[in-house]
Amino acid sequence: MLKFIVPLVMFVALGAFLFVGLQRNPAYVPSPLIGKPAPEFSLPSLQDAAYPISTKDLAGQPWVLNVWGTWCGGCREEHDVLLAIAKQNAVPLIGLNWKDDNAAAQAWLRDLGNPYAAVAEDQVGRTAIDWGVYGAPETFLIGPDGIVLYKHIAPMTLEVWATEFLPRIEAARNGQGSKT
Amino acid sequence: MKDLIRALFLALAFAAANVALAIDTERAFDDPALQSRYENINRELRCLVCQNQTIADSNATLAQDLRHEVRGMLAAGKTDDEIRTFMIERYGDFVLYRPRMTAGNFLLWAAPVLLLAFGAFAVVRVVRQRSAESDIDPAGPEAGKS
Numbered sequence: 006m007l008k009f010i011v012p013l014v015m016f017v018a019l020g021a022f023l024f025v026g027l028q029r030n031p032a033y034v035p036s037p038l039i040g041k042p043a044p045e046f047s048l049p050s051l052q053d054a055a056y057p058i059s060t061k062d063l064a065g066q067p068w069v070l071n072v073w074g075t076w077c078g079g080c081r082e083e084h085d086v087l088l089a090i091a092k093q094n095a096v097p098l099i100g101l102n103w104k105d106d107n108a109a110a111q112a113w114l115r116d117l118g119n120p121y122a123a124v125a126e127d128q129v130g131r132t133a134i135d136w137g138v139y140g141a142p143e144t145f146l147i148g149p150d151g152i153v154l155y156k157h158i159a160p161m162t163l164e165v166w167a168t169e170f171l172p173r174i175e176a177a178r179n180g181q182g183s184k185t
Numbered sequence: 186m187k188d189l190i191r192a193l194f195l196a197l198a199f200a201a202a203n204v205a206l207a208i209d210t211e212r213a214f215d216d217p218a219l220q221s222r223y224e225n226i227n228r229e230l231r232c233l234v235c236q237n238q239t240i241a242d243s244n245a246t247l248a249q250d251l252r253h254e255v256r257g258m259l260a261a262g263k264t265d266d267e268i269r270t271f272m273i274e275r276y277g278d279f280v281l282y283r284p285r286m287t288a289g290n291f292l293l294w295a296a297p298v299l300l301l302a303f304g305a306f307a308v309v310r311v312v313r314q315r316s317a318e319s320d321i322d323p324a325g326p327e328a329g330k331s
Binding site (some may be wrong): 019031032034035037066104129130131133134135136137139140 | 233234236246247250251254263273274275276277279
């Protein structure tokens with residue numbers, strides 16, 4: 006009897022591992038930043054280089070960083086979703102324009118609408134490396150204490166926003182309220 | 186003369202092969218020791234955009250940026266470990282082509298030893314069982330016939 010049960014159990018276990026392995030997306034690399042302090046940056050604003058955008062100015066509230074570029078197809082795809090999210094006014098939506106052409110990026114925002122409270126320009130890509138960005142669009146949620154709470158890799162959808170971002174924003178706000 | 190021409194052609198062919206293989210064409214350092222460290226580190230870091238290539242193999246902009254970063258850190262006198270840590274902090278363990286042993290993947294590292302031990306245990310058990318069976322009736326089932 007054992008002769009049959011042992012191989013059967015092993016087969017089922019191996020099958021289960023392989024089955025789970027098939028469902029996983031190798032392009033999704035979990036961020037080591039989650040639960041850690043967000044990397045600081047101070048970058049020129051896309052629209053006006055004299056006006057810097059700094060992580061320090063955003064501290065004390067939850068905020069969202071969206072990495073995009075005009076060269077990125079997924080960014081075009083998610084743009085309408087970002088516009089809809091911006092209308093909700095839940096959190097400041099900060100753009101990080103990654104290795105892009107300034108004029109093209111400004112034209113993009115003029116033509117398609119600007120969902121961002123501010124857009125920081127990272128032309129050399131150094132800030133993107135600090136944030137572990139490897140493929141736009143990527144969207145980070147940062148808590149009031151400057152801790153990275155969540156990262157979404159792929160175009161944003163209203164569903165992801167409602168199920169992953171909004172509850173965390175709510176929790177971050179409440180957590181802060183109880184501390185003060 | 187013929188040999189010389191043949192040798193020249195061979196040298197040319199190898200030179201061409203080198204050019205074709207090198208993605209990162211410009212030399213980063215004049216110091217050969219630094220250059221070799223630079224190349225070794227690049228060969229061990231994954232390009233996350235083109236996941237089955239190292240940053241030495243790829244000309245994706247991210248790979249170029251990361252090579253640039255490695256070069257800057259080497260020039261600043263950082264050790265290989267410091268550079269690796271820098272990459273892991275940003276991109277996670279997945280960035281390493283030669284994975285570290287961590288609490289999360291310990292079972293994977295131990296698996297060969299564990300499986301070997303399990304196999305040895307199974308072999309010993311089966312052999313013991315079979316020899317025990319033959320002990321019961323040493324003459325075999327045909328014993329009573331003659």
